[in-house]
Amino acid sequence: MQAIQEAIHFYTDSTGPNAASFYQSNFSHLQRRVGLSAWPHATQQQVFRNLGQFAQQEGTPFAYVHHPLDDTIQGILLPGLSAGAYGFDADSPQVRGLGLLSPQGELSAYQEALAAARQSFTQARAIHNGQERIYLEHMDFSAADKLAEGLVRRFMGNKSGTRPGQELHRFFGAATASGSKDYIPLVTGGINTRIFIKGRPGTGKSTLLKRVAAAAIRRGCQTEIYHCALDAGSLDLVAVRELDFCLLDSTPPHEYFPSREGDELLDMYARCVVPGTDEAHAGELNRLAGEYQQLTAQAVGHLQEAREALARLEASQPQPDPAAVEQEQKRIMEILFA
Secondary structure, eight states, X not given: OOOOOOOEEEXXXXXXSSOXXXXXXXXXXOSEEEEEESOOHHHHHHHHHHHHHHHHHHTOOOEEEEOXXXXXXXXXXXXXXXXXXXXXXXXXXXXXXXXXXXXXXXXXXXXXXXXXXXXXXXXXXXXXXXXXXXXXXXXOHHHHHHHHHHHHHXXXXXXXXXXXXXXXXXXXXXXXXXXXXXXXXXXXXXXXXXXXXXOOTTSSHHHHHHHHHHHHHHTTXXXXXXXXXXXXXXXXXXXXXXXXXXXXXXXXXXXXXXXXXXXXXXXXXXXXXXXXXXXXXXXXXXXXXXXXXXHHHHHHHHHHHHHHHHHHHHHTSOOOOHHHHHHHHHHHHXXXXX
């Protein structure tokens, strides 16, 4: 049996300032879908792992979806079978009835802690906007435009399409209760040409990614669009697998460097910003960076409170019957692999 690419891992939801969700983008078009309502995270994770192991044995490509709070596996996608399963939390609007876990007890404490984390991330985002303003004032926008145009010509100059391609919106990372987490190596592992974009806030990284993504979609390509976990309106990565390339924002907290053949570096600061900007504004930039780190650390503390509240909620409920879980797993497998 031919070896298949290692599973892609990503998130559909975010713990960031706004409760953004890309569940619909990844699951609504599937022919077969299964939803789990308010299952304990550990239980649903084991079920999805078992489904993934079965897919691997069958040689069926699959992807795992993770929960942004605790990084447990929250769902599985089987693109080639147009099938998938996803675990909805107790407070999700998609929950239509009681599942293995009833929404009660510590649910309000969980929601309050998550709301507090979002508020801290909102304040941190405002600080980040202050950093962006400094660099925007010293940007050469025509140089950034030329970079985007050059990338479009390079990767899609001879590509045409009669209809727009499919857009898949996702997050490759999350601000979890254990800190920042990303799956960039797994998202990009099967792609030969990777462009690592360096720069500062406001130096055009997201705008460049949006322009390349729009060009790929116009040409009929299936385009994976990965958003910033702390600002869903900003992009961090675009992957076009049929053209074998991706571009990614490779700055903290998801900083990577070229590590294999086919990797390239693109420095937006060096190419598009007035030289000496860092030095001229070092004092203010350092102050803003310190305030940003303080607020994000505060947000992570609230996420830890949310994770603890969720654990108490799950512990307060009757534990799932192993036989019932096994039977449900069998049912899900029959649906997905039909």
